[in-house]
Amino acid sequence: DTGVSQNPRHKITKRGQNVTFRCDPISEHNRLYWYRQTLGQGPEFLTYFQNEAQLEKSRLLSDRFSAERPKGSFSTLEIQRTEQGDSAMYLCASSLISYEQYFGPGTRLTVT
Amino acid sequence: EDQVTQSPEALRLQEGESSSLNCSYTVSGLRGLFWYRQDPGKGPEFLFTLYSAGEEKEKERLKATLTKKESFLHITAPKPEDSATYLCAVQAKGQAGTALIFGKGTTLSVSS
Numbered sequence: 221d222t223g224v225s226q227n228p229r230h231k232i233t234k235r236g237q238n239v240t241f242r243c244d245p246i247s248e249h250n251r252l253y254w255y256r257q258t259l260g261q262g263p264e265f266l267t268y269f270q271n272e273a274q275l276e277k278s279r280l281l282s283d284r285f286s287a288e289r290p291k292g293s294f295s296t297l298e299i300q301r302t303e304q305g306d307s308a309m310y311l312c313a314s315s316l317i318s319y320e321q322y323f324g325p326g327t328r329l330t331v332t
Numbered sequence: 333e334d335q336v337t338q339s340p341e342a343l344r345l346q347e348g349e350s351s352s353l354n355c356s357y358t359v360s361g362l363r364g365l366f367w368y369r370q371d372p373g374k375g376p377e378f379l380f381t382l383y384s385a386g387e388e389k390e391k392e393r394l395k396a397t398l399t400k401k402e403s404f405l406h407i408t409a410p411k412p413e414d415s416a417t418y419l420c421a422v423q424a425k426g427q428a429g430t431a432l433i434f435g436k437g438t439t440l441s442v443s444s
Contacts, residue, residue, distance in 0.1 A: 260436065262336075263419075263434050264434070265432065265433075268430050268431070311375050320378050
């Protein structure tokens with residue numbers, strides 16, 4: 221039973237650069253979520269996919285953020301023109317019909 | 333506005349000293365309340381889901397309970413390996429399969 225995997229685990233980038241993260245959900249899960257977590261805070265919802273359809277986006281997801289889930293399998297989250305305020309842990313979670321969401325290890329982004 | 337408040341922010345216990353963590357929530361209609369454990373630098377690990385007032389769930393030294401306004405995570409005779417941040421989250425009705433709203437967490441330290 222493989223869990224949710226995320227790559228890379230760490231990313232350091234300069235302000236203004238674009239970055240892309242990948243999430244591979246648990247294989248039979250049709251729902252995939254992206255969250256962002258900063259130090260001392262709980263995760264905050266960014267967006268949600270059911271299969272390949274992006275069904276919900278948080279107001280936190282500015283125009284510089286885009287997420288895709290081609291063919292309803294893995295997902296990518298791209299941040300364009302990164303800003304220092306984008307520094308955070310980006311978490312991916314997946315679920316089946318039940319409500320429990322299972323999280324991956326996260327990608328820690330540092331924008332210098 | 334749906335929100336979750338956890339207390340205390342930090343808790344230090346001696347090994348074997350039982351205690352409880354609190355999660356107070358305000359939500360338009362509760363679909364489920366979730367407890368997660370998070371170790372430093374890792375993603376949240378699912379522990380429990382509670383759906384209705386009066387429900388209880390147990391796992392090893394942990395027991396979660398739910399009322400109409402709050403949930404408690406009781407830790408009986410904790411061990412140093414129970415040290416972690418414990419996160420509480422709610423999912424509101426009308427948002428099936430979507431956003432979890434998290435509290436900031438309680439950081440538990442258990443010393444031997």
